[in-house]
Every structure is written in structure tokens, then in C-alpha cells.
Amino acid sequence: MEQHIELEHVKAAMKQAKERRMYERYQAIYLHLKGTPMTAIADILNRNRMTVSSYIHTYENGGLAALQLKHSSGAPTRLTKEQQDQLKQTVAYSVPHEVGFTAKHNWTLELIATYVEREWGHRYSLRGISKVMERLGLSYTKPTFTLAAADPEKQRQFAEMTFPDLKKLLNHENDHLLFEDESMIRDYQAIQKTWFLRGKQRIIPTTGKHRGVKLLATVDYRTGRIVWQEDEHTAETFLTFLQKVLSAYPAGSIVIVLDNARIHHAKLLQPFLEEQKGRLELVFLPPYSPQLNIVEGLWKWLKSSVINNVFYSTVTEIRLRVGQFIDEIMKHPHAIIDRLCVRL
Structure with a gap:
């Protein structure tokens, strides 16, 4: 008892x-x-x-x-709890011009320090105000776009109800919880900031053509395992990929969380899904919600590591680098979990 x-x-x-x-x-x-x-x-x-x-x-x-995990409280701050809360809300949800900084639309450490001094009379160095931002859980990051057609309520329901329920079923009704997505990796993906000689600019050669490889992948939420293949994004290839996933997990029930791409709803899949009922279930994300799919994080990781600021002269070379990247990160599954899975 x-x-x-x-x-x-x-x-x-x-x-x-x-x-x-x-x-x-x-x-x-x-x-x-x-x-x-x-x-x-x-x-x-x-x-x-x-x-x-x-x-x-x-x-x-x-x-x-x-x-319980132990979190360091850090050094004390001169701001009261109420002042810290106001500062956090202001920086996170307002732009400078809304609080009196005319023609300023982006927060900098200098502006934040000025705001603190103006509001509460406390002077901070840039390093000091940076530490305050860290303690408040704020970081200097690049914003991202969101799709205007997305439904915030459906996204909230998935994040707060559907997905927590799926996690609870692990080891009870579901043995494997996977996320799936597709991506196109081009021969030159994007130009991003990088280190180079002062006063010089790195030059990336290109042919001006758009060649690349199309990928499909799943990420295992619990173990960090990645199953992937290079193929066209069609209903036929998606069916082949689902069969590959089943082979990779020969025992136990599988739930795959994925977006609403047309190939994921193709009639071609229905006989297969019916045949695999009880073994394989597809759970669809709310429409226009890529931020809820952890595989999106894998694509960003891949592109930032081996694609950005690099030109590949052949598709074969792209394939090689993609394979090397995935093989390398799969040697450290906890790094995959920490980077991709803990955010949900």
C-alpha cells in the first residue's frame, strides 16, 4: 500500500x-x-x-x-522585485519609442541602462546591465517571424494540453514519441556573420544556380535519435520514409508529431496507416506552427553548422556534409535532447 x-x-x-x-x-x-x-x-x-x-x-x-535542480540565484540586484518585473515586461513586450525614446525601435544595453536610470535613478555599466538582463531571463537574440494565419489558441492547446498528454503516455501506451519534418538544403543557403580579417569581407563563390538536396527526418523526443533520408517530398517518398522509421523501431508503438503538409494527408497513405493502427499514429500540429516542431531546430542547426557561408560545387558534396553532420551529432544524443527537445 x-x-x-x-x-x-x-x-x-x-x-x-x-x-x-x-x-x-x-x-x-x-x-x-x-x-x-x-x-x-x-x-x-x-x-x-x-x-x-x-x-x-x-x-x-x-x-x-x-x-530538484539547483539554480544559482546570482549576485543581488539594486532593483526591487517590482522594478525587475517592470523592466522585464518593458524590454520583452515594448519597443523603446513606446516608453519615450523617440525613433528608437530596438533595445540596446545602452538604452536599457538609460531607461533604468530614468525610471529608478540607478546607474549601471553596460556589463552590469547585461548581467541584470541575464538574471531576468532575457538574452540578446535575433527575432523570428510568425505566420499571420496561425491560430494562437490552437497553438496554446497543443503546447499546454496535447503535447503534455503525449509525454505522459511514454512508457505506458506509447513507446516512442517522434517529431518529423522535411527541408531543402541548397548549395549556398545564406550569408551570416562570421569571423574574418578586420577591414576585409569574406567572399563566398557561387554559380548563381540553386542546387541542393531534399531531406526528411524524425527526432526522437526521449532519446535524441535521428532517422533521416534524402528524397523528394512526395506522398510516395513520405510513405517510404514511414516504412523506414518502422524498421528503425522494430518494437513498440510509435507516435509521430508532424505538420499539415499535403503529403502527410495524402490518400495514398490511408491503407498503410490503417494497416499499422495501434503500431503507428500521426498527430498533427496546429496549422502554421513550425515553432512547435523540434525538427525545425535540427534544420537550423544543420544550416548554421555546415551550410551558411559555404558554397558546395556539387550536390554530392552537400550530401556528404549533411551525412557527416548528422553522424557526428548522433554520437552525443544528450546534446540533441538539450538543444532540441527541452524547449517543449
């Missing part, structure tokens, strides 16, 4: 976990209480046995509270 109560407490903690790493720790304890061998838990979590052992030892000595 006591073990049943423990299991229920751990299960409740798993449901409430907002961080991927905390969910993993609770999952390890849940499996341990269910009698799963430590080596099997390590395989399921894709962690080493020593890590799983430390989770269990910590739990046995201090309970669920001892498993």
Missing part, C-alpha cells in the same frame, strides 16, 4: 514537471519503484547506470524534493 502511494506521488510529479530533465529524474524513480532493473532504466533514459543510480540514491535519502 505504501509503495502504491509512492508511485502515485511520483506519477503526479511527472505530470507537473515543466523541465525535460526533471521529468527524466521522476521517470527514473517511477520505473525503479515499478521494479525495473537499473540497467533497463539506463537504456530507457539513454543515460549511464551511474547517473540513474545517483537519481535513486538521492530520492531514497531525501525524497522527491531532493531531486
